[in-house]
Amino acid sequence: MKLQLKSYDLKLKNTFTISRKSIDSQPSLVVALTADGFSGYGEATSNPYYNASIPDLMTEIEKVRLLVEQTYGIPPEAFWDTLAPHLAHNKFALCALDNAYNDWYARSKNLKLYELWQYNISTIPLTNYTIGIDTIENMVAKLKAKPWPIYKIKLGTADDIAIVTELRKHTNAIFRVDANCAWTAEQTITNATTLKKLGVEFIEQPLAAADWEGQRDVFKKSILPIIADESCITEDDVAKCHGHFHGINIKLMKCGGVTPARRMLTQAKQLGLKTMVGCMTESTVGISVIAQLLPELDYVDMDGALLLSEDIASGVTIMNGKIEYASGNGTGVSLCEGLGEG
Template structure:
């Protein structure tokens, strides 16, 4: 297979702030795999300083496996991923981009959308939330008013989180979800949950530190709202441990290594009675379109990354102003890179 790497600095519509960083530009790497018949597949992974992921590191990893990729006789994603995992065991972000591209390529070879290859119905995909990042309260209100939406995820972790939610509630009837980004104690979670439930919050995402398992267990037992794991659930091995500490898990493709392991995580979570959410990074339509194709397997999805961009280098699945998904009438994930970037 031929391998081509594209680097983009994705400009954001607004400064995006969570508990550990702020940014106005999101660097991302898009990979294209092309087979001997001319079929292509696209995948993506973002630079993420919080996880120690740099563009230089990702590019170096691609070069390490390039000789193997260029001689690999690709047949189907599972076999490809099994070998890829052995060659890049410690680089889930690059594995994700390559696995995403491999799944896209596989479906394009068959002339079918990726969801159809998996036997899924896109009509069963849940509505995506739209994220309101941390900012001075008037700015958060302005972002909410700028983007009327049926479902918001609000980033919290300040010393006035309840005030934020009370104020936002006065401006919309939309459903809320909150992401505390490890910023609360177990006791805060339990106490806040009562008020948040009254304010129309559906669930709380990762309120405590990733490894605070006793706190997770306490919050699970005493919170009146469901608790969804994020930082506590990165890879397949984490799913079983989360079963007795959370009501559900949030899967990030770059953290688990791609669509192939994500599908296994979803299957295991279902056997353990866990709800399943999939989140995104601030990605282009390459990564977001991949999430959209697996979305019919999910209870909740947060795939608004491309909506947060001022400029997107790709086209694919479109999310309209009513939060409805429109899948491209193309095989694979339907992704096309724009020539005008």
């Protein structure tokens, strides 16, 4: 198996702001795994919050190059188990390799990835579209520029209620709000009452990731469901979220790829938690992997590529929240410039 790496700087259409940072571009690393005439693709982006940088990702992947290139043909779960001990400290690197291998393996079997998993795509959720933090005027303009059935609204400002109140005047769409750890328990409980009246479906990660005591109080008293994000990183976190959150938002890069993500979804369902997968600001390479999980999800946030001024790949497409799968096998991804073969 041949391993190739290529870094990109993904330019955004607009400055994207959440409670802790703003970006105009997103560094990204694409992994290609090629063997037997098929190529599979995976992606990981930089993220200061999780100490992930492109140079570090490349360094860590190079350390396991020989192992990766000698280990192929085995099922994806076995591939992940082989690499995990070497990359347990760098889940973003593990994710890129795991996703690429899953893609390659499905293509080698002449199957779409969701077909390999025997998922039924007859019923899949719509994706939301994210409105990043900005002036209220600019947030309204972004909403009007992208009519959509479901919006995720980034919050964590002194004007959070005013933002949602104003946005509600301009659309009847479903709202979801994401405070990215910026609120207290008291603020969350109070805000939830107002936000429900404004047509908000749920609140994502209102408290600091480690504030389990506060989150337990919110869980008991919030009138809206609360979905974990920063509090649910890896498989070990799912059980912790039971009794503290109503659902979990899994990020493939945080947990180490689509293989552990599938296990997390199974565990969440067993605990009665709502299931969601979210994206980073990433290209269609990463988004197309998320699409394979849709039959297992209650909610999905996979709009990352829609925020880019120019994509680096083709694959799944999204129109008005609805996901259309690509015609090709695996994840259906094809890079716009030649990395990999087949």
